[in-house]
Amino acid sequence: MTSPATSSETSPAPWQRAATGANLLSPNGGLGVTIFEEMTMLALSAGAINLGQGFPDEDGPAEIKAAAQAAIAAGVNQYAPGKGLAVLREAVAAHQQRFYGLTPDPETEVIVTTGATEGIAAALLAFIEPGDEVLTFEPFYDSYGAIIGMAGGRHVTAPLLAPDFMPDLDALESAFSSRTKAVLLNNPHNPTGAVFPREVLSRIVELATKYGALIISDEVYEHLTFGVKHLPVATIPGAAERTITISSAGKTFSFTGWKIGWLSGPQQLVAAVRTVKQFLTYSSGTPFQGAIAVGLGLPDDFYTGIASTLQHKRDILAEGLTAAGFGVYSPKGTYFINVDTAPLGITDSVDLARRLPGLVGVAAIPVPVFCHPEGAERTRSLLRFAFCKKTEVLEEAASRLATLRDKL
Template sequence: MSTTGRSLALSRSAAGPAPWQRAAAGANLLAADGSLAVTIFEEMTTLAAASGAINLGQGSPDQDGPGTIAEAARQAIADGANQYAPGKGTLALREAVAAHQRRFYGLSPDPDTEVIITTGATEALAATLLALTGPGDEVLTFEPFYDSYGAIAGLSGAAHTTSPLLAPDFQPDLEHLAEAFTERTRVVLVNNPHNPMGTVFTREALVKIVELAERHNAIIVTDEVYEHLTFGVPHIPVASLPGAAERTVTISSAGKTFSFTGWKVGWLHGPADLVAAIRTVKQFLRYSSGSPFQPAVAAALALDKAFFAGVAAELQRKRDVLGEGLRRAGLEVFTPDGTYFINADTAPLGVSDAAALARRLPELVGVAAIPVSVFCHEGGAERTRSLLRFAFCKKNEVLEEAASRLATLGEKLA
């Protein structure tokens, strides 16, 4: 890009920040002087690669899911499923999503009018917030929050408000949550199981969210991509609670459960009027995608319940391997009830700035992690300043080596 082109791209419009600036600011990527930063995932991945460290920063599995699912995609390619899929997704996958929701949760979305297939959960979230919110509205999330929530709210022009999840259990602060709702709250976005904290919200918390949304006439949007990755506690979809279905958009995807994150196949379901509004926006983001992957995901969703239980059990074992290494390092470990992320407090080692430690960690012990503060606004960043997030969706031998390296952290800092 020429210097002139670059200055045009980075300049503010007369009406205020440009859309890209609102997105960057929402994801904590815009400095006070207007300069852009790379995402923390890119930064930590670069540091890990440069030092040969084990990258436990980004939540990306290091091995593929079941071969039978991959073979179904190969067969779909051979069978000619290589052109555009219908804009709302193939009927087979929409029916599979509806059947999955019925089998696991007793929900019965209509595959014709209440289900859309998307390019991962991120597109579903983007289409939903862009369709349903705008200037003057508020999007309420819990904090820490997955970074794309702030970015998409910024694009829509809505204000992003938060309610904290506090240590040690990182459940919603229900009193604060009630105060966070206002007459401008258009959407409350519930990430459950929660990234980055690994929390699985209690029924009490979810019932309160529904009650507050009803009181303030807000739409509930749920990000449930880790729905099958819970450890000894049930996942409760918000839409299954009394009074919730008529105001809830439920979002999930295949990537986390089946370990095919690069396929980017997601879905949403909800009331037909909300889904129609979302589909109107979604078709101009990506009309369709992943045609040969859609039949493979449809087959995956129909797998026996034992498969889903096995995925969670294996992941729980991996969680415990890494958790033990973090404890041996002298960190306070917050054992998650779901997702594939575990958080640890560096304060017992005398470290108050986990972001600074994260930048040293690859060279120091050969492991990369993510500081939790990057998932927060200013006040929340101060509350989480000493926390690090580690991903345990890796091979057992990788986690064992990472745990061994991390166990030396206290000694290295001393």
Template structure:
């Protein structure tokens, strides 16, 4: 075995705190023996392929987004937009992002200094955390948390602290939140609408987050990629609240809104000095990407209100199809207020280990899901040990078949 292989498999004696290990530990990818495990997404997807199961584990649509955007991307390729874009994004897209924020939320942004285009929201989050946090800092997220948060916090060297989102509504416990924020908190990372739990935070809850950030001089980083995917509730950007704009970085992307997740076009907006810090780090991650997709996303952001209304109404119908099948299976269903994920509790079926059930589901009923404990630290994993997450961003006929299969779960168990 080579020296590199030994380092990766067992950990070099001098590398127990190597950056890759911190990232892996933060994303719950290190086993009890310190070895690197495959991600749960990879393992569940492999099971789904092997068994022919409907994969409702990973959150990606099975239909493309607006034709006008695809045509715009093809036109850009044909016209030669195939080289590096400017590091902060093409002017047309930065202007479209600023116009979107003003149109939907009344936020006024300078597209030249207050917006930067990134390789998806994932790079935006990484660049923000790496730019603004480090050893000795604390970064607070709500738990369960999207796995890349833990990975990048680990990579930055900061300490990852959490505040719980508990059943049945998965909204912040404001007393627990206040106890978790301190003068060591450098950043509060808010995922709203929330993945994996599907909650949409209220104005009062967001206001409290802003108050705590001001009290402790913390930056607020908001991941709002599901901003247009809410069901009968209002999405409130943190940056619109009093006392928030000067300390808030807002992140979103084209992937979830327009169903072009493979294009990987995201963005960060906020105060010029914070955006400059993010841009400084971002330019040494990808520099730029997605040149022909950027004008296409600009076209998408300018679509009529009818399009944005239609996204949520279509998804809500799909949510309800899957929810019916999950209820028929005897699971306790937590109806989401946003995103395209629905969570269930398997405890009514006598199942206390959702992770074990997730590995059995493809064989049992031909449907794949992700256990919620993988999005948690150990204490949170115990609190959510019987919960499963399903994605409903699929064609209606696929969800109807999945619902039919799931309805037989009680008998199969």
């Protein structure tokens, strides 16, 4: 008899589909740990600087922390409304108007989520039926594959190609089909650091319209771009009526542990997502929601400042990576910089990632883990490093990395 905790031979359980989608299930059915957990454990055991997982090592603005502390002290500690506190929904709507000219109704077209991850999950679970195709670019953030698998969808990818990690538009068109139900777009893009221009976004909208697909746009790095401006796909003609835009406070304000996210879009789409979301967490982070509303109202120099500071950190790490002998791909946005190990005569980035903490005391993430098998072969020699750390930490990491050629 098949255990209800596993599955039948012909029908994998939802957890198995999620694990397969996130590249956690081996061919023999064994369940592994995430690459983030593996690299963190290796970093800890070697006393290495962990530039694998993308979270900051210092807090964001003091006024946001003070607002959260004041809310807790004032007793704002019970359930928020399912769609989120009005003050944050109104702040999100004002933010979209201020930066992009978008005008979502905070009452019916904005909801607060437990981080962007829940927003993405709720959107996919709301609309994807077994057998539907969901298109992402590849490499892709691992949770995308997990949720697509959990929903019973088929994950289809279009490759992003070095050195600039832009898609081939013909290959993108070939990835669409009559079964394409949604395009899950990540812009600025993790793990490559690409920021997609109007030409790419317009083609995505044209193809989504042609095939009747939704666009679910993960824009959590929207304010972390270098020398280019983020362009929300919802601003492209023809996109607004089919687009759910998702973002969060974690990356912009360096409060990743608060897990405050939000989504906006047409009323009928947002209502469908909210129907699912209310049975995931219902609500969360009540005292943090008003504090993030304060953050969204910070002046323009805050937003330009965080991007400028992060760009400087990118450049510090890039120097060390160049000195190490890697081929360095300078990102236009996000927390991440990718390198090619091939100039060092190394073509297996997974193996190097496992050795790197012991070799030079720095941990990174191999890009192939963010890919399906064909994509993993294409990105076999790529490594991703996070530069969202204190300047002195990055300077030390750069110094250690510069010794790599001598250690190999």
